[in-house]
Amino acid sequence: MRVTIADVAREAGVSKTTVSRVINTKAEVGGSTAARVREVIAELGYVPSSGAVGLARGSSRTVGMLVPSLTWPWMGEVLQGVVDTVEAADYGLLLFTCNRGAESVERFTSQVSARAFDGLLVVEPENTLDHLTALHRGGLPIVLIDDRGHHPEFPSVVTTNHEGGASAARHLQAGGRTRPLVLTGPHHFGCVRDRLDGFLSVLPTDLVVQGDFTEGNGRQVVEQLLAEGQRFDSVFAHNDVSAAGVLRALHAAGRSVPGDIAVVGFDDIPMAEHTAPPLTTVRQPTRRMGETAARLLLSHLGGTATPDGPVVLPTELVVRLSAP
Amino acid sequence: MRVTIADVAREAGVSKTTVSRVINTKAEVGGSTAARVREVIAELGYVPSSGAVGLARGSSRTVGMLVPSLTWPWMGEVLQGVVDTVEAADYGLLLFTCNRGAESVERFTSQVSARAFDGLLVVEPENTLDHLTALHRGGLPIVLIDDRGHHPEFPSVVTTNHEGGASAARHLQAGGRTRPLVLTGPHHFGCVRDRLDGFLSVLPTDLVVQGDFTEGNGRQVVEQLLAEGQRFDSVFAHNDVSAAGVLRALHAAGRSVPGDIAVVGFDDIPMAEHTAPPLTTVRQPTRRMGETAARLLLSHLGGTATPDGPVVLPTELVVRLSAP
DNA sequence: CTGAAAGCGCTTACAG
DNA sequence: CTGAAAGCGCTTACAG
Numbered sequence: 001m002r003v004t005i006a007d008v009a010r011e012a013g014v015s016k017t018t019v020s021r022v023i024n025t026k027a028e029v030g031g032s033t034a035a036r037v038r039e040v041i042a043e044l045g046y047v048p049s050s051g052a053v054g055l056a057r058g059s060s061r062t063v064g065m066l067v068p069s070l071t072w073p074w075m076g077e078v079l080q081g082v083v084d085t086v087e088a089a090d091y092g093l094l095l096f097t098c099n100r101g102a103e104s105v106e107r108f109t110s111q112v113s114a115r116a117f118d119g120l121l122v123v124e125p126e127n128t129l130d131h132l133t134a135l136h137r138g139g140l141p142i143v144l145i146d147d148r149g150h151h152p153e154f155p156s157v158v159t160t161n162h163e164g165g166a167s168a169a170r171h172l173q174a175g176g177r178t179r180p181l182v183l184t185g186p187h188h189f190g191c192v193r194d195r196l197d198g199f200l201s202v203l204p205t206d207l208v209v210q211g212d213f214t215e216g217n218g219r220q221v222v223e224q225l226l227a228e229g230q231r232f233d234s235v236f237a238h239n240d241v242s243a244a245g246v247l248r249a250l251h252a253a254g255r256s257v258p259g260d261i262a263v264v265g266f267d268d269i270p271m272a273e274h275t276a277p278p279l280t281t282v283r284q285p286t287r288r289m290g291e292t293a294a295r296l297l298l299s300h301l302g303g304t305a306t307p308d309g310p311v312v313l314p315t316e317l318v319v320r321l322s323a324p
Numbered sequence: 325m326r327v328t329i330a331d332v333a334r335e336a337g338v339s340k341t342t343v344s345r346v347i348n349t350k351a352e353v354g355g356s357t358a359a360r361v362r363e364v365i366a367e368l369g370y371v372p373s374s375g376a377v378g379l380a381r382g383s384s385r386t387v388g389m390l391v392p393s394l395t396w397p398w399m400g401e402v403l404q405g406v407v408d409t410v411e412a413a414d415y416g417l418l419l420f421t422c423n424r425g426a427e428s429v430e431r432f433t434s435q436v437s438a439r440a441f442d443g444l445l446v447v448e449p450e451n452t453l454d455h456l457t458a459l460h461r462g463g464l465p466i467v468l469i470d471d472r473g474h475h476p477e478f479p480s481v482v483t484t485n486h487e488g489g490a491s492a493a494r495h496l497q498a499g500g501r502t503r504p505l506v507l508t509g510p511h512h513f514g515c516v517r518d519r520l521d522g523f524l525s526v527l528p529t530d531l532v533v534q535g536d537f538t539e540g541n542g543r544q545v546v547e548q549l550l551a552e553g554q555r556f557d558s559v560f561a562h563n564d565v566s567a568a569g570v571l572r573a574l575h576a577a578g579r580s581v582p583g584d585i586a587v588v589g590f591d592d593i594p595m596a597e598h599t600a601p602p603l604t605t606v607r608q609p610t611r612r613m614g615e616t617a618a619r620l621l622l623s624h625l626g627g628t629a630t631p632d633g634p635v636v637l638p639t640e641l642v643v644r645l646s647a648p
Numbered sequence: 649c650t651g652a653a654a655g656c657g658c659t660t661a662c663a664g
Numbered sequence: 665c666t667g668a669a670a671g672c673g674c675t676t677a678c679a680g
Contacts, residue, residue, distance in 0.1 A: 004673055015651045020675060030649050050440045051384060052673035054375040055656050062418075062440075070404040073594060076395040083394060083421050087431065092440060093419045094386070097407050107411065116374045116386075116416060244598050270397060274568050276600025328657055339667045344659060354665055376657035379672050 003046045012040040023048060050092075062092040063297055064117035066108065068124055070097060073241065073269035074286045075123070078145060081290025082121060089298050098128055109135070119297045121145060143297040143306070145289055150190045155306035157293040157313065161191045164282040164315035165198030168236050168264045171280070171317055173203050175324070177234035177262055180205050183221055183246065185213045185238040195238055195266065207232055211242050218245025226253050233261055234323070240265040240272045240281055247275050247322065262323035277321035285313045327370045336364040347372060374416075386416040387621055388441035390432065392448055394421060397565065397593035398610045399447070402469060405614025406445060413622050422452055433459070443621045445469060467621040467630070469613055474514050479630035481617040481637065485515045488606040488639035489522025492560050492588045495604070495641055497527050499648070501558035501586055504529050507545055507570065509537045509562040519562055519590065531556055535566050542569025550577050557585055558647070564589040564596045564605055571599050571646065586647035601645035609637045 005023075009016045014037060021029050022037040029037075040046075054060040063086055067075060086093045094117050096108050109131055119141035125132050133153060136142045144156035172180055180203055185192040187210055196208065207230065211217045218237060222245070225232070237243035243265030247257060255261050257277055265272060268283035292311055300306045329347075333340045338361060345353050346361040353361075364370075378384040387410055391399060410417045418441050420432050433455055443465035449456050457477060460466045468480035496504055504527055509516040511534055520532065531554065535541045542561060546569070549556070561567035567589030571581060579585050581601055589596060592607035616635055624630045 002673095006673080016674080017651055017653095017676085018649090021650090024675085028649060033649080049379070049673055051375050051378040052656090053675080055373070055379050055658085056673075056675040058656070058675095060375060070407060071400040073400075076397075076400055079419075080394040080421070083419060087421065090431065095403075095407060095417045095419050097404070097411070107414065271595045271598050274595050274600075275598050326657095329659095330657080340658080341660085341667055342665090345666090348659085352665060357665080373657055376672090377659080379674085380657075380659040382672070 002049070003044045005046070005048065008037065008040050008044060008046050011044065012037045059118045059301075060092075060116060061090065062094055062117040063119045063121060063294070063301075064094045064096060065121040066096045066098060066123070066125070066128065068098060068126070073271060074267055074284065077286040078123060078290040081287040081292075082294045085291045085294035085298070091298065119143070119301050121293055121297055125151070141297060141300050141306075143293045143300070145293045150310075155296055155300070156310040157289045157296065158310045159284050159289065159313050160315050161194035162198035162201075164266065164284075164317075165195035165200075165236070166202050167198075167315065167317045168266070168282055169199045169202035171319070171323065172234045172236065172262060172264060175234075175258075175262060177203075179232050180207065180234040180236055181222075181225065181230075181232040182208045183211045183218060183235060183237045183242055184208065185211060185242075192238055199236055211238065213239050213242055215241050215245035215248075218242030219249040220245070222246050222249035223253070226255075235261060235263045237263065237265050240267045240269045240279060243279055243281070243322075244271060244275050247277075247279070251276065257322050258324060264323045268318050272318075273320070275322070280320045280323035281318050283316045283318045285315070288313055326373070327368045329370070329372065332361065332364050332368060332370050335368065336361045383442050384416075384440060385414070386418055386441040387443045387445060387618070387625075388418045388420060389445040390420045390422060390447070390449075390452065392422060392450070397595060398591055398608065401610040402447060402614040405611040405616075406618045409615045409618035409622070415622065443467070443625050445617055445621055449475075465621060465624050465630075467617045467624070469617045474634075476633075479620055479624070480634040481613045481620065482634045483608050483613065483637050484639050485518035486522035486525075488590065488608075488641075489519035489524075489560070490526050491522075491639065491641045492590070492606055493523040493526035495643070496558045496560065496586060496588060496647065499558075499582075499586060501527075503556050504531065504558040504560055505546075505549065505554075505556040506532045507535045507542060507559060507561045507566055508532065509535060509566075516562055523560055535562065537563050537566055539565050539569035539572075542566030543573040544569070546570050546573035547577070550579075559585060559587045561587065561589050564591045564593045564603060567603055567605070567646075568595060568599050571601075571603070575600065582645065582647050588647050592642050596642075597644070599646070604644045604647035605642050607640045607642045609639070612637055 005016050005019050009019045014033060019037055022034050065082060083093055098108060121143055122132060123145045125144060132142060142154055144151055144154045146156050182196060182199055184196055209221050211221055235246050237246050243263055246263055250257055250261055257263055265279045265281035268281045272279040272281050296306060329340050329343050332343045338357060343361055346358050389406060407417055422432060445467055446456060447469045456466060466478055468475055468478045470480050506520060506523055508520055533545050535545055559570050561570050567587055570587055574581055574585055581587055589603045589605035592605045596603040596605050620630060
């Protein structure tokens with residue numbers, strides 16, 4: 001049998017009200033009474049039922065997090081940042097994915113309405129944006145972790161994609177490269193446009209190919225370009241995964257990196273250190289993005305107003321052997 | 325204002341009891357009544373409060389998951405397997421880490437007692453084992469995902485570490501290698517002993533070095549061994565991360581892989597495809613381990629008895645260029 | 649400083 | 665087939 005507040009009250013010879021006050025450290029309890037209650041609580045090993053507390057208070061002390069996939073290489077860092085922050089605030093974290101399309105969105109939405117959590121963190125909301133907007137308007141606090149789009153309706157955490165692209169260009173330029181290939185991600189992503197604009201503002205080129213962020217695509221694009229006889233002395237790939245594909249295609253074609261061609265990626269996922277050669281890349285502060293988003297949401301739940309614009313965290317160029 | 329069961333009852337002209345019966349599809353409700361109630365539910369957008377349901381029913385339809393770290397390279401796959409399974413069963417997943425030592429364990433334990441979840445999944449419980457044992461004895465259903473130890477007290481999901489080690493040895497042997505170096509993980513892990521025993525049962529060697537699963541250590545060990553003039557024609561590293569270190573040290577020392585020395589890792593993390601050369605490795609079925617553990621826990625919550633011994637999922641040798 | 653009572657939104661015997 | 669009432673375990677005015 002679980003120990004309830006009633007058990008504690010009876011054992012301590014006080015009312016449930018008093019026990020509740022002691023638990024929640026309201027000032028108005030007599031010193032000796034409080035001490036006795038605390039003793040009984042310890043002795044009985046009493047812990048309040050979170051469900052009951054949530055019901056009575058109308059909040060669950062839990063935040064939800066909705067992610068498109070858990071296996072993306074940088075997701076672990078984001079999650080860790082979120083969990084650390086949320087746990088430190090004594091909140092729980094309820095995790096959802098939306099990779100089963102309509103079905104999971106529906107399931108998810110009903111969880112929301114069930115008030116299983118007080119606020120929501122969302123990573124790259126793409127296909128759920130309509131739902132989210134409705135929920136947000138319905139009063140659910142939401143914070144986006146999103147490097148892909150611009151959603152002024154929501155508070156969000158983003159990174160400096162434009163400047164990141166520019167820093168890659170400056171680095172290649174300083175290394176004497178003049179004819180870069182830019183392998184972008186899908187153009188409908190805001191981050192892709194930003195990275196591209198930033199890069200081109202420093203080092204213009206007409207050799208821009210739209211990719212899809214996958215390794216296979218990175219490999220394929222380079223293979224084809226080389227077959228066509230296209231000439232370039234460097235590559236800026238919009239994420240590390242496709243940069244890995246680029247490296248493999250160059251290697252297979254007998255081009256030396258960085259001798260013939262320098263390569264710069266974006267993200268700094270764990271793999272970046274281990275490609276051949278190790279990848280120079282524009283680092284996204286993924287863990288800090290998770291922390292920041294969680295902190296934003298928590299302080300919003302605590303009553304603080306959320307900032308108007310997105311919170312912007314800086315990228316950082318990490319120089320390795322692929323573009324020294 | 326949120327819509328409650330009382331609103332639905334009033335609007336439909338029935339009692340809350342009847343609404344509750346419709347929601348939970350108990351057979352005893354009149355056809356036309358049920359239809360009317362369903363209409364009202366849809367019209368009002370009513371969704372039961374999960375907190376209230378949980379309180380009334382004494383269960384939360386949520387499982388907890390406790391992981392040592394979210395940034396380990398194979399954790400994403402495990403998580404994805406768990407989340408998919410748990411979501412498909414209409415349960416929620418509450419995520420916890422225990423990387424802040426005593427403080428987080430305490431916090432976590434109190435969440436348990438708060439009955440925030442009905443059952444618990446644990447990945448590599450090492451430092452929390454005492455707590456977990458106590459909770460388990462106290463009636464909390466627990467399933468371990470654990471390749472490190474043997475904990476007969478708990479139901480668990482493991483992989484074939486012994487056979488995995490043996491398969492690595494057979495592969496190296498078939499490739500004509502006769503003098504392997506085995507770089508293990510910490511010996512107090514059950515999986516390490518199993519992998520080692522499996523390997524030695526096929527291809528005995530006295531060149532066994534205890535490592536710590538980190539890349540730096542893998543690199544260091546090989547550097548030192550080469551400096552000492554030790555001779556070996558192959559390496560079996562107990563995880564891919566340390567194997568990556570081994571590859572880099574060999575490369576730096578001018579040894580060719582697999583020409584001079586073949587290298588086999590363990591895990592098949594995403595990085596394994598991208599090392600130079602790509603890493604031959606013993607694949608752990610991490611996602612399926614997550615799925616299986618979740619399914620075990622859910623069916624246990626549903627009343628099915630858990631199997632006596634651990635559920636064993638097979639490893640698979642993935643052959644790449646580092647040991648063709 | 650303390651307590652009796654109502655209420656949070658459900659479910660579930662019990663009675664009809 | 666349906667409903668009134670008690671109960672799940674808390675919190676919170678309200679009264680003293």
